[in-house]
Amino acid sequence: MNFNNKNVLITGGTTGIGLATAKAFIQQGAHVMITGKNVDNLQKAAAEINDIKLKTVVSDTANLTDIGTLEKTIVQSGKKLDVxxxxxxxxxxxxxxxxxxxxFDLQFNINVKGLFFTLQKMIPHLQDGASVVFTSSATSTASHSQLSVYSATKSAIDTIARVAATELAERNIRVNIISPGPIDTPILGKAMSADEAKATQDFYKTGGLIPLKKIGTPEEVAEAVLFLSATTSSFITGASLSIDGGTALRR
Known part of the structure; x- marks a missing residue:
């Protein structure tokens, strides 16, 4: 896959899947802009990637003013987005x-409202033929305990993505979804204690939930994002790609 001189915007790009995807796009020649609400995390990501093709923007997805500021940054760059x-x-x-x-409000404000209005603001700045990829989750169609609100937000994302795929098709803009299962990212550590996170990961590996008996990596998810963004997937839109080690087979 070749993304030489393509322009990519990644929201939530400072850690985990976002950071791994930023690295992968840059390795393929793209110019990448990542957002995050934490200045320190953005600086750490920039230092880790250490490439002039990376630009960082302080922007909280839950804040509509920040989304407007992000749009202004795109306009000022004078470049349309390819991804x-x-x-x-x-x-x-x-x-x-x-x-x-x-x-409840936190999850819906970031995962749904913020995503929706980021998409809305970015649509005029997408190249015809661009690719949009949403991060959903394997939980969007599951019924795991303690994840009712999170799962509901991801189900909403799936619907928004499918409608966007319909509305943007006339501009040949493809919209697809990745649905990661258990992935080794900091999100578990943010949602629970370190001991609980370790116990959860151990259960994923040994409890029969994942047929492949391993936790996925951000890099594996990043490769899927690049595939859906490349010309090799030019006839794919409105699709949801599971990256879950076979987790869906156990439902």
């Missing part, structure tokens, strides 16, 4: 009974 990877997201583990209003 938009809508990856920013957050999860909170809680039963329905114990879910707080604050955690």
């Amino acid at each position: 938009l990877f809508l990856n920013a997201g957050v999860s909170k583990f809680a039963t329905i009974e114990s879910t707080s209003v604050a955690d």
Whole structure:
């Protein structure tokens, strides 16, 4: 895959899947812009990638003003986007009974509202023939305990993506979804304690949930994003690609 001089925007690009995907695009010659709400994390990502083809932008996906600022940054660059990877997201583990209003709003504001309006603002700045990729989750069609709100946000993302694929087809803009299963990223550590995160990962590996008996890597997900963004997948739109080690087979 060759992305020489292609322009890529990745929301939530400072860690995990976003960071791995930024690295992969840059290795293939792309100019990449990543967003994050934490300045320190953006600086760490920039230092780790250490390439002049990377640009960082402070932007909180949950903040509509920040989304407007991101749009201005794109306009000021004078470049249209060839790839938009809508990856920013957050999860909170809680039963329905114990879910707080604050955690409900947090997940919907970032995962759904922020994603929707980022897409809305970026559509005029997409090249005809561009590719848009959404990060959903294997949980969007599952019913795992303590993930009711997170799963609901990912189901909403799937629907938004399919409608976008329909609406943008006339410009030959393809819109696809990646649905990762258990991936070794910092998201678990943010949603639970270190001991709980380790126990969860151990269960994934040995509890029969994943037929391949391993946790996926951000790099494996990144390769899928690049595939869906490349001309080799030019007849694929509105699709959801599971990257879950066979997790869906166990439902």
